Amino acid sequence: MTSQYFTYNKPKVIQALRYHFITRREIKIMIILVNVFAILSAGLFFFKRISPFAFLVSSVLWFVLMITFWFLLPNMIYKKAPAFQDRLKAILSNDEFRIENERGGRSWLWADFSTWMESPYFFHLYFTSRSFFIVPKDAFVDDDVHEARKIFKEKITKNS
CATH class of the missing domain: 2.30.29 (PH-domain like)
Structure with a gap:
């Protein structure tokens, strides 16, 4: 069976790369751990058990992780792979x-x-x-x- 000639649609490829990252076991575990850490730090901050700085660090960690897996990695891979062009x-x-x-x-x-x-x-x-x-x-x-x-x-x- 032969397909027709195709080119890659960048937004769809980016979505497929996100899907790839999110389905990887090690990334799922890391995201779960970071989310639990962020929720725990928010709770501890609310009950005045940790300083605002510790809560800020956990929040920044969460944002960096999400930005990396949602935006940076898929775009870097898309730009590096000549097959997508x-x-x-x-x-x-x-x-x-x-x-x-x-x-x-x-x-x-x-x-x-x-x-x-x-x-x-x-x-x-x-x-x-x-x-x-x-x-x-x-x-x-x-x-x-x-x-x-x-x-x-x-x-x-x-x-x-």
């Missing part, structure tokens, strides 16, 4: 996944992928927990999205 075509065959542009292409065997997941606008194909490729759903016409999902379920054994 390219016009690509995805080819899903029985043996491999292939990406092509006007200058050439690259193939990966299905066994090279460890897992996959679906976000609102993309299929995320993971090599490792930090190395992945995203394919926009709108690259596939009509029912081809369902066919692509079926191929990913069949060929990439572990779904996250």
Whole structure:
């Protein structure tokens, strides 16, 4: 199955990258811990158990964490990856996944992928927990999205 040529829409890619970060286990744990710390410090500040400076530090930590994962990291990755500026075509065959542009292409065997997941606008194909490729759903016409999902379920054994 072959998709049509596609380009990446920056706001959708940024959303997909946010989705990637928020679904990572270590980031979820860190966000939960920082939120518990911020709530605890707010409670302790309210009951006059800690100084305003300690409450300020916990609040700043919370804001820095949210700004980093919500704005800075997705934008940095978008700017660094040249594939997001390219016009690509995805080819899903029985043996491999292939990406092509006007200058050439690259193939990966299905066994090279460890897992996959679906976000609102993309299929995320993971090599490792930090190395992945995203394919926009709108690259596939009509029912081809369902066919692509079926191929990913069949060929990439572990779904996250």
